[in-house]
Amino acid sequence: MKLGSLKSPHSRDGELCVVSKDLKTAVKATQIAPNLREALEHWKDKESALQKLYTDLNAGTAKDSFLVNESEFHSAMPRTWLFADGSAFIHHIKLVRMARKAPLPETLETVPLMYQGECGQFLAPTEDIPQRDFSHGTDFEGEVGVITDFVPMGITPEEALKKIRLLVLINDVSLRGLIPEELAQGFGFFQSKPASALSPFTVTPDELGTSYQNGRINLPLTVNYNGEFFGKANAGAMHFHFGQLIAHAAKTRNLAAGSIIGSGTVSNDVQGAGSSCLAEKRMIEQIETGSIKTPFMKAGDTIEMEMLDEKGHSIFGRIFQKVKAV
Amino acid sequence: MKLGSLKSPHSRDGELCVVSKDLKTAVKATQIAPNLREALEHWKDKESALQKLYTDLNAGTAKDSFLVNESEFHSAMPRTWLFADGSAFIHHIKLVRMARKAPLPETLETVPLMYQGECGQFLAPTEDIPQRDFSHGTDFEGEVGVITDFVPMGITPEEALKKIRLLVLINDVSLRGLIPEELAQGFGFFQSKPASALSPFTVTPDELGTSYQNGRINLPLTVNYNGEFFGKANAGAMHFHFGQLIAHAAKTRNLAAGSIIGSGTVSNDVQGAGSSCLAEKRMIEQIETGSIKTPFMKAGDTIEMEMLDEKGHSIFGRIFQKVKAV
Numbered sequence: 001m002k003l004g005s006l007k008s009p010h011s012r013d014g015e016l017c018v019v020s021k022d023l024k025t026a027v028k029a030t031q032i033a034p035n036l037r038e039a040l041e042h043w044k045d046k047e048s049a050l051q052k053l054y055t056d057l058n059a060g061t062a063k064d065s066f067l068v069n070e071s072e073f074h075s076a077m078p079r080t081w082l083f084a085d086g087s088a089f090i091h092h093i094k095l096v097r098m099a100r101k102a103p104l105p106e107t108l109e110t111v112p113l114m115y116q117g118e119c120g121q122f123l124a125p126t127e128d129i130p131q132r133d134f135s136h137g138t139d140f141e142g143e144v145g146v147i148t149d150f151v152p153m154g155i156t157p158e159e160a161l162k163k164i165r166l167l168v169l170i171n172d173v174s175l176r177g178l179i180p181e182e183l184a185q186g187f188g189f190f191q192s193k194p195a196s197a198l199s200p201f202t203v204t205p206d207e208l209g210t211s212y213q214n215g216r217i218n219l220p221l222t223v224n225y226n227g228e229f230f231g232k233a234n235a236g237a238m239h240f241h242f243g244q245l246i247a248h249a250a251k252t253r254n255l256a257a258g259s260i261i262g263s264g265t266v267s268n269d270v271q272g273a274g275s276s277c278l279a280e281k282r283m284i285e286q287i288e289t290g291s292i293k294t295p296f297m298k299a300g301d302t303i304e305m306e307m308l309d310e311k312g313h314s315i316f317g318r319i320f321q322k323v324k325a326v
Numbered sequence: 327m328k329l330g331s332l333k334s335p336h337s338r339d340g341e342l343c344v345v346s347k348d349l350k351t352a353v354k355a356t357q358i359a360p361n362l363r364e365a366l367e368h369w370k371d372k373e374s375a376l377q378k379l380y381t382d383l384n385a386g387t388a389k390d391s392f393l394v395n396e397s398e399f400h401s402a403m404p405r406t407w408l409f410a411d412g413s414a415f416i417h418h419i420k421l422v423r424m425a426r427k428a429p430l431p432e433t434l435e436t437v438p439l440m441y442q443g444e445c446g447q448f449l450a451p452t453e454d455i456p457q458r459d460f461s462h463g464t465d466f467e468g469e470v471g472v473i474t475d476f477v478p479m480g481i482t483p484e485e486a487l488k489k490i491r492l493l494v495l496i497n498d499v500s501l502r503g504l505i506p507e508e509l510a511q512g513f514g515f516f517q518s519k520p521a522s523a524l525s526p527f528t529v530t531p532d533e534l535g536t537s538y539q540n541g542r543i544n545l546p547l548t549v550n551y552n553g554e555f556f557g558k559a560n561a562g563a564m565h566f567h568f569g570q571l572i573a574h575a576a577k578t579r580n581l582a583a584g585s586i587i588g589s590g591t592v593s594n595d596v597q598g599a600g601s602s603c604l605a606e607k608r609m610i611e612q613i614e615t616g617s618i619k620t621p622f623m624k625a626g627d628t629i630e631m632e633m634l635d636e637k638g639h640s641i642f643g644r645i646f647q648k649v650k651a652v
Contacts, residue, residue, distance in 0.1 A: 012367075012582075041338075079407060079582070080446075081405060081407075081445065081446025081447070082444070082445075082446050084516070087513075102512060105510065105511045105512065106510070107507070107511065111507075111511070113511055113512070113513045114513060114516050115442075115513045115514055115516060116441075116442040116443070116444075116516060117442070118408070118442075118579050119407065119408075120406075120407025120408050120581075120582035120585070121407070121579070121580055121582050130479065132479065132480055132577075132578065136578065153456065153458065153520075153652070154458055154652075175578060178578070181433070181437075183512055184431065184432070185431045185433065185437065185439055186428060186431065186439070186509055186514075187413075187439045187440060187441045187514050187515065188441055188512075188513050188514015188515060189513065189514060190410070190440050190441060190442060190575070191574070191577045191578045192578075194479075194578040194579045195579050195580070248517070249516070251458075251517045252458065252462065252501060252504070252517045252518075252520040253444055253447070253517075253520045253521050254447055254521070255446075256338075256405070256446035256447050259446070326479070326480075
């Protein structure tokens with residue numbers, strides 16, 4: 001099933017919609033739950049009614065369905081209680097740490113890296129990325145993520161896999177210019193991780209068929225920058241799968257229903273895969289040519305992210321954002 | 327005005343109550359707003375009705391008022407969109423960094439330290455602190471905090487002072503045993519900062535009279551550990567005031583209405599003030615005697631926090647928590 005949140009002047013959570021498999025039509029599901037956040041909080045009671053509506057919508061028999069205009073949709077989950085962002089692609093960590101001249105963590109392959117990101121106000125998938133200062137070093141990070149049910153503290157990675165309710169794409173906006181100073185302070189990221197955007201639609205794992213297996217999405221994430229190819233790294237290359245990331249997040253706390261766990265920038269050590277963030281491309285330039293050519297984002301630059309299924313159809317809709325000076 | 331959130335089987339947000347100045351009686355305000363979170367999202371429209379109810383309650387004329395049993399109240403704000411915790415007491419930073427053998431940040435006096443804490447599920451003020459493993463080094467941190475209106479990105483510290491709607495106490499639970507490894511990873515705190523608790527009641531700044539001035543609460547925070555005096559450090563000794571902390575948090579993002587900004591552990595460089603967390607007491611023992619005597623919390627240990635006004639009356643009600651092995 002595919003779900004989205006129609007923008008609403010009345011609620012920051014948006015209005016829950018069921019969206020057709022081909023993303024062409026949608027129908028409000030607010031009679032089942034007013035918004036996705038509340039649907040997830042009562043998932044056991046809501047799932048079958050949502051699934052029934054999805055079946056009807058795909059069959060063309062859902063009442064009051066309408067044509068999808070993606071710009072009318074907010075991020076699939078406009079706000080939630082936790083966005084815990086991992087860094088599960090070790091190839092990316094290696095390159096970025098080289099770029100920051102920072103040592104690799106000793107626990108690189110055994111303990112996930114994770115920080116807590118802004119979750120109270122995601123940008124919409126077509127909303128401008130605000131830039132207060134070019135020196136902040138605005139960057140995108142193409143990621144995949146999961147949205148969980150309630151997760152009890154101390155869960156195992158295997159049990160955690162069963163708590164994954166939905167999959168989503170994330171543009172984790174990062175301000176690279178602020179990272180060195182923040183990390184030198186010792187408390188981790190804060191100002192360097194402003195509001196991110198999610199894809200307009202979120203889907204249950206069964207929508208991916210065999211492309212979703214054991215907490216990994218085995219499909220490339222298409223990233224276009226200023227209208228040109230930038231990356232198509234396969235999201236299945238996560239060193240830690242989502243069950244492991246969820247278990248890491250839940251080691252000392254329960255996770256509220258609707259928590260979002262991010263993969264970190266999708267990254268492959270494969271010729272031609274490109275990158276999912278500027279920082280990685282810059283580091284590769286440094287290694288290959290001895291100097292960095294690609295600047296960080298300036299006002300007007302656009303970033304597009306999408307994931308296509310094996311038949312070339314968009315699964316989650318499209319993130320398409322422009323940087324805007326504010 | 328004083329507000330609280332009655333525990334409810336129907337909502338994780340609790341039911342909004344107005345509480346009398348002496349904390350003896352309360353009345354549900356759910357006809358004004360179902361919960362504090364939603365009241366803050368529409369504060370301009372809700373404040374005067376809440377204030378009117380508060381006046382009636384204090385006059386003994388509010389209909390359906392009831393006697394307060396603090397154990398029936400959740401944390402004043404049971405969940406919210408952001409808990410950004412600062413570290414505004416520089417005396418504490420100096421001692422804790424010495425304890426961790428970590429260098430002092432170069433920007434100690436110019437840039438606040440801040441991390442993002444768990445905000446989706448606060449513990450209730452009398453709820454047990456779960457302890458999965460004694461080696462996690464469970465500690466309390468007595469803090470003061472503010473709850474904000476919507477705050478636009480880029481706000482100045484002076485303008486930010488005007489966005490403070492409510493004041494609250496916080497027991498910021500910390501797992502000291504997990505901090506060194508997490509900080510060595512470079513992404514900051516995550517597992518080492520599990521769910522915290524707030525005081526049962528939150529109050530508008532005018533409730534503190536002249537004890538609240540320019541973003542600082544000039545009153546001691548009473549901390550008792552296992553029933554004995556532990557600290558009475560004055561919360562007014564913040565190096566950065568709350569306007570500065572809010573502006574720091576909002577440098578690159580808007581803050582949702584209902585965001586909580588914490589002061590960090592209240593700490594005074596004053597003989598007899600004691601401490602507001604075990605880590606600080608341990609460090610003082612190390613400095614004064616060459617060895618640490620005080621262990622971190624074990625199952626059964628209790629922590630109590632309260633702030634009294636100049637006449638000795640409790641302002642926010644009492645945080646009283648026991649550690650429980652889980």
